Amino acid sequence: MKQVYSDIIQYRGNHYDFGYMQGEEIKNSLLLSNRQKQKDGRWRHYLINQDEVTQAIKKFAPGVMDELYGLGDALQLTMEETIREFGGYYLEYGRSGCSIFTSNDYLIRNYDNAPITYEGRYALYQPTDQGYAVIGPTMQITGRTDGMNEKGLTMGYNFVNRMKSSNGFVCNMIGRIILETCASVDEAIDLLKEIPHRHTFSYVLQDKSGKSMIVEASPRIVTAYAGNICTNHFEQLTEENRYRMDESIERQAVMKQQQHTVVNPYTAYQMMNDIDKQVFSKKYGAWAGTIHTAAYFPKEMKAWFALGGDRLPLIFDFNKWLNGENLNVTRIKGGLHSSTAFANVEVV
Template sequence: MHLIFRAISEARPGPRWAGLFAEYWPAYRRWWAKDGVSVRPSFAECQRALRRYMPEIVPLWEELTELAGGGDDAARFLSFYGPPPYLSACSQAIWPGKEPLLVRNYDYSPKAFDALILRSEWQGRAVLGMTDGLFGLVDGMNDAGLCLSLTFGGRREVGEGFGVPLILRYILQTCETAAEAGQALKRIPSHMSYNVTVLDRHRRYLTAFLAPDRETILTHAAVATNHQERVEWVGHARFTATVERERFLLQRLTLHVDPEEKFIGAFLRPPLYSTAFGQGFGTLYTAAYRPARGLLEVHWPGSTWPLSLSGFAQGGRSIVVPASG
């Protein structure tokens, strides 16, 4: 199958974002309401949670809700509060060179993926990243030189909290340093376990282990795959080879002195690159973020797409994704 990636810029929420939402909403609503609309938190609960934990972006949520048609379901969906569970694989690491560099693989189902790189200037902050649900982000960077990405944390527990893509959006809208991002990650509840790696323009970094049933742990880990301090979901760990991928990356960082091109290239080959597309865990893209330069490079085997925060060029790429593997 062909997966169409789009790179779109719209400084303020407007007709382009509204058109995208109208395109994606039917599929997203089916997913969001698959267990029944009443199972999801009410509008009042979503609004209350946003006002408590992310008050700075409440006006943005309200503006996007209006562009989405102002409906109750759309507002609740866009709050990302109490969404259905979802799993991904993914690998990410900080390269130990002079220039700050965060590299990540996003392993997920091609049928449940925005495939949208959005550059915005919402609330006066320039942000560039790969969207999820058109409001959230699975990885991204802002004009303060802060970048971050997520991986699934490898735990079954589901609790009260936000879908992590909105937490990433909030951080890029409101934070400028890794330390500020760490404080936000400790404060905002996540509905599932995720690992968020953060890097700023001064090469300060951290990895946060988020969970719905225990406090967030901030670490100085430069590598994150799909477990936290130890493997807790053995079946998922075996299927995704999370321990093997972590060891491979740690060896690249400690036992090898790779040039950065070779380090990025390692993400495009096994064991980091996954072909499990039929099972929903294939590598859809590799992202290399250079926050000091405001540069994102999106990689696939044999192809690279550079996108600059300051000189952003809209466009598209058609990528062939195996039906199974």
């Protein structure tokens, strides 16, 4: 069992200052040095058109552009380097797992990936210049793997395919832009139909109305439908699926078989987080092990979070935080059945 943790970042202020604070925080960290080591062998994937990316970010999330300016200044990087590293555009994305289950009152998701790619950062950010406040785990510093905003919109995404990629945003930046700029499921669907996609992903959305929608999005086509279970294959845009989908279909079937046992939010959480329920995955060596289980409650404005399986969730009252009450905890601890630690824990 490998002991791991996520640091909790809490910040209220404008985007530039938020970026600068994060840059100061990570510039001498293991996270940044390990990230550089992983990147060096794949440098060709990190070549960008700076003007194209800048215009795209300013169009969809101008606040994030200011955050990038702050990050770059703190890390003493050029704007081209900053955008390449943290802009969430063009970068390659490794294959991964992930499962999402929703009801009228909550969205629960297992984030499955390789631990070495995981940053171990859980952020609560309330902007004072523009955009909605958001709670959720970070990815590539500026992106979000899942989360909920101050309007009660919650989002999680599932990998489907990285073949036939195109110029566009990667999943975690799309997730961040959804949460920072959209107040409802309908607004998020409109955004997903307009924003350029780098890869093929499902985005599961829910808001305070209880509406739960699955959006199947590729660089070529986007469609949305009502649904409450999502893994790593498309149900409608089947031509966009990978050749091998057996494991994804099996996980979906397990969730369908067990959903009748769900009588309250905690039993739903257990279906996802208990290792013996067979939705939680220990396939860390195949980039498909469950790293965190996150639950979001739009009507209550609460979030649950756990690292690893068979764990009680840490509960966040987002409403209290939005009203100025800071969290007393600074770190979320957990354990994974993996020989590889997070990028923030030890040298890789």
